[in-house]
Amino acid sequence: MAPQLEYGAWRSWGSWGGYKSLGDVLLPELDSLVSQVPFPPPKARPSEFISALRLSWMKMWSQTSKPVSLFLAITGIGSAAVLPDKTPPFSVKVPENTAQGASANIDTSFCGFAFEQSSFTRYAQTDDGKPNVFSQNLIQAITSRTGGHPIIRLGGTSPDYGKYLPGQKAPALPVAEQDNYQDVGHTTIGPSYWGFTRHFPTAKYMVQVPMATKNLSETIAWTQAAVHGIGIENIHSIQPGNEPNLYSDTYRGEGGIELHPPEYQGTLTNQTYVAEYQKYTAAILEAVKELPKGRFFTAFDVATHYGRNVPPGPLLDVERCFALGIDSSRIIKEVSHHYYQGSAGGASDLARGLMDMAATHRYVDDLAARSIAWLSRSRPGLPFVLNEVGNSLQPRNSYAYQNRLGSALWQADFYLHCMARGVARVNYQQIMHAGYNLWLPVASAGHAAQVFANFYSQPFVADFIGGSGKTRVARLDIGGSGGDDENVKGPANVAAYAAYDDDVVRRIAVANLNYWNKTNADAGDRPSVVLDINVPAGVKTVEVAxxxxxLGAGGGADTITYGGSQWTFESLGKEVKGVRKDTENLVVKDGVVRVTVKSSEAVLLRLSTDKVKCKP
Incomplete structure (x- = not known):
């Protein structure tokens, strides 16, 4: 078949593969490429056609003035596009003083932790009854970078429907394992449970107490036991209820156990939630005299699930609930939401799932517009936190989607974008069975204790925050390539953020979530973006970690490094340095440092006024 005739068949393929409007714009450009494209046989897959176009485009790059966006539009599926390996540099302008719209000061305890109630005992203690040094060291590896103390939330759906049994000798039942789901409706804890909190002596605890139950005596007993077992000085806040926007008149737990009225809460409205919250907090304050006066309670703690096939939960509206008087007693310390981004898929879903940066930013921006903006205007100083976060929902686990380099990069960018949009803290959730965990603390169900890929996001983010306590964060604009044309957009799926200390930029983070996975047979060469970053006057060198x-996005923890380091169970969670020698020191030339960021990679830049031996 002649190339022109075969091209005609491809040209009309499936209304251009479902991208008809895009094809209408780009087909004239494709027509000009047709003679140079080595077209596949008639029965070849559409992906082979795209690959052929990619190869021809890259060969023609030096001869054409067409912008890189043409290539992205042709070969990118969704916003997780694949960038060509050779493109002109993009420009990043860094305001010398704090960027307009930068965040408030970031708390040194921004990187928080959360544990499902029963799972916490496994993270805190080994099977032979000793403090879990592995967990201690991993938490220390994060908090030591900022100087903050770990803020740990203990809670979840299981304790909201759980019971405190004063006579129970076991700390928590049933025992959490890697292969069992949290037992909603049957979870019980005993007095010894709270002693496990002492294994993290510098931590402050967010203590969730039951509000799903209609039995206020249960709530009070739980609170009293926590205060006596943890010590009031080690409690960050008391949090009544878990995801009250999901209470239901027909809810059933594990095994079909009925967890609805009359013994448990039914569906709540803004009005009934405010009334119940006020009733439970008043009862707690009346019965537990050790609680301090003033702001000591977390409110809302609602579910906000986003993503493909997961509609947002029916939110209890922050503005409306405050108008109804939820804080009339002035006891609310912070407003909290939960966040899970979609349902976990398989390895092949990672590109269009977690690595779709535009979707992630849209969801966070929605939270910012809906709740954070109102709080900053109407309740300044009252923080908004995400105190239960996982990258996706999955009753069991899907490590190939939930715990690979791609998901760790999602987590790093998610934290950075949250900081820039005003989120005050993120508490990342851990459950023994969950696929999105940071680490598995003990051997369980045939799985060895181990550090997971997602952990690597945490020291990266902590280093970006730094230890000044005065860090402010702003997202940076990435300008177009190809000269000074400001109408040419920056690369898709790439974001840059600046950390300012005392109004001076000290660090820059860049996340490139474009998907590249060497575990795929047809991965090809690894693309990258090149950034020309305009740094403030006086900056002479830049360290790039x-x-x-x-292996790219599909790489597991055993292949990942941050700053050349790894953290493993064999090292008991301590940093192993020098595993990979990829940290660079670059010279600033004429106020610009050129940085290459590979697809499926993040880099942290430390700006220095000192001269060191660097490569230009």
Missing amino acids: HLNSP
Whole structure:
């Protein structure tokens, strides 16, 4: 078949593969490429056609003035596009003083932790009854970078429907394992449970107490036991209820146990939630005299699930609930929401799932517009936190989607974007069975204790925050390539953020979530973006630390390094340095440093006024 005739068949393929409007714009450009494209046989797959176009486009790059966006539009599926390996540099302008719209000061305890009630005992103690040094060291590896103390939330759906049994000798039942789901409706804890909190002596605890139950005596007993067992000085806040927007008149737990009226809460409205919250907090304050006066309670704690096939939960509206008087007693310390981004898929879903940066930013921006903006205007100083976060929902686990380099990069960018949009803290959830965990603390169900890929996001983010306590964060604009044309957009799926200390930029983070996975047979060469970053006057050198794996987005923890380091169970969670020597020191030339960021990689830049031996 002649190339022109075969091209005609491809040209009309499936209304251009479902991208008809895009094809209408780009087909004239494609027509000009047709003679140079080595078209596949008639029965070839559409992906082979795209690959052929990619190869021809890259060969023609030096001869054409067409912008890189043409290539992205042709070969990118969704916003997780694949960038060509050779493109002109993009420009990043860094305001010398704090960027307009920068965040408030970031708390040094921004990187928080959350544990499902029963799972916490496994993270805190080994099977032979000793403090879990592995967990201690991993938490220390994060908090030591900022100087903050770990803020740990203990809670979840299981304790909201759980019971405190004063005579129970076991700390928590049933025992959490890697292969069992949390037992909603049957979870019980005993007095010894709270002693496990002492294994993290510098931590402050967010203590969730039951509000799903209609039995106020249960709530009071739980609170009293926590205060006596943890010590009031080690409690960050008391949190009544878990995801009250999901209470239901027909809710059933594990095994079909009925967890609805009359013994448990039914569906709540803004009005009934405010009334119940006020009733439970008043009863707690009346019965537990050790609680301090003033702001000591977390409110809302609602579910906000976003993503493909997961509609947002029916939110209890922050503005409306405050108008109804939820804080009339002035006891609310912070407003909290939960966040899970979609349903976990398989390895092949990672590109269009977690690595779709535009979707992630849209969801966070929605939270910012809906709740954070109102709080900053009407209740300044009252923080908004995400105190239960996981990257996706899955009753069991899907490690190939939930715990690879791609998901760790999602987590790093998610934290950075949250800081820029005004989220005051993120508490990342851990459950023994969950696929999105940071680490597995003990051997369980045939799985060895181990550090998971997602952990690597945490030291990266902590280093970005730094230890000044005065860090402010702003997202930076990435300008177009190809000269000074400001109408040419920056690369898709790439974001840059600046950390300012005392109004001076000290660190820059860049996340490139474009999907590249060497575990795929047809991965090809690894693309990258090149950024020309305009740094403030006086900056002479830039250290570049990489969060990366040679396998790309599909790389597991054993292939990932950050700053050349790894953390393993064999090292008991302590940093193993020098595993990969990929940290660079670059010279600033004429106020610009040129940085290459590979697809499926994040980098952290430390700006220095000192001269060191660097490569230009």
